[in-house]
Amino acid sequence: MNGLDQKVEQVRTLLAEAVRDFSPVVFASSLGAEDMVLTDIIANNRIGIDIFSLDTGRLPEETYNLMHKIENFYAIQLKVYFPDRALVEKFIAQFGVNGFYESSNARKECCFARKIEPLRRALAGKNAWVTGLRRDQAVTRSNLEVSAFDADNGLQKLNPLLEWTNRDVWAYIRQHDVPYNKLHDQFYPSLGCAPCTRSVTPGEDIRSGRWWWESPEDREWNLHVSRNSEIAHGTGVSAQTSGERSAEPA
Numbered sequence: 001m002n003g004l005d006q007k008v009e010q011v012r013t014l015l016a017e018a019v020r021d022f023s024p025v026v027f028a029s030s031l032g033a034e035d036m037v038l039t040d041i042i043a044n045n046r047i048g049i050d051i052f053s054l055d056t057g058r059l060p061e062e063t064y065n066l067m068h069k070i071e072n073f074y075a076i077q078l079k080v081y082f083p084d085r086a087l088v089e090k091f092i093a094q095f096g097v098n099g100f101y102e103s104s105n106a107r108k109e110c111c112f113a114r115k116i117e118p119l120r121r122a123l124a125g126k127n128a129w130v131t132g133l134r135r136d137q138a139v140t141r142s143n144l145e146v147s148a149f150d151a152d153n154g155l156q157k158l159n160p161l162l163e164w165t166n167r168d169v170w171a172y173i174r175q176h177d178v179p180y181n182k183l184h185d186q187f188y189p190s191l192g193c194a195p196c197t198r199s200v201t202p203g204e205d206i207r208s209g210r211w212w213w214e215s216p217e218d219r220e221w222n223l224h225v226s227r228n229s230e231i232a233h234g235t236g237v238s239a240q241t242s243g244e245r246s247a248e249p250a
């Protein structure tokens with residue numbers, strides 16, 4: 001068994017044990033490359049973990065195309081959570097439809113309405129959630145653990161790909177013919193909302209593709225940053241998208 005196969009086996013074992021110990025377990029997929037690896041492993045091994053995505057209403061067309069494709073490809077149903085209509089209407093009334101460009105606060109309000117509130121609903125009643133985070137994606141992930149209690153959301157959080165490299169991810173995708181978001185071929189390392197994501201040039205920091213108009217410290221406000229260590233939203237929920245991706249174009 002080669003190194004990648006061993007890593008895959010470790011992921012399979014971890015996920016199966018999570019189902020045994022924490023059911024119900026859900027997997028939060030942003031449809032990035034790492035999340036497609038996990039989708040492939042979960043679906044092909046029939047591991048009892050439901051997969052969900054957050055449709056912010058501002059996703060790129062390529063992401064919707066991939067959502068549609070994987071349901072047919074794996075014969076699975078992707079659970080999609082939408083924002084609360086009243087929250088989005090309130091944001092637009094206050095800041096404007098693209099008001100997130102105007103200030104860091106407005107951007108965080110938009111992310112709260114379109115991502116954090118739906119995430120809270122997706123995780124309600126679950127005992128564990130799975131993410132595709134990798135340690136080398138950002139310095140803020142250096143202290144993550146493969147499995148640890150997520151105090152902010154009140155359930156166990158599993159990061160099975162934590163020690164995988166970008167090369168591992170793309171080797172798996174190629175070896176197993178895994179469907180992936182075509183934006184990766186256009187140097188989009190990050191697969192968030194269309195208006196807040198841009199392509200990067202080779203060698204550029206992968207984080208520079210997200211909320212590029214903001215200072216780097218503001219960009220840290222995301223789904224996976226603890227409210228104890230990062231900026232807290234007024235409602236007591238912290239936020240981060242799982243969409244920071246190191247793309248290696250095919």
Ligand code: SF4
Pocket residue numbers: 056058100107108110111112114115192193195196
């Ligand atoms: S990434 Fe941009 S469009 Fe998407 S929820 Fe956040 S601010 Fe709004």
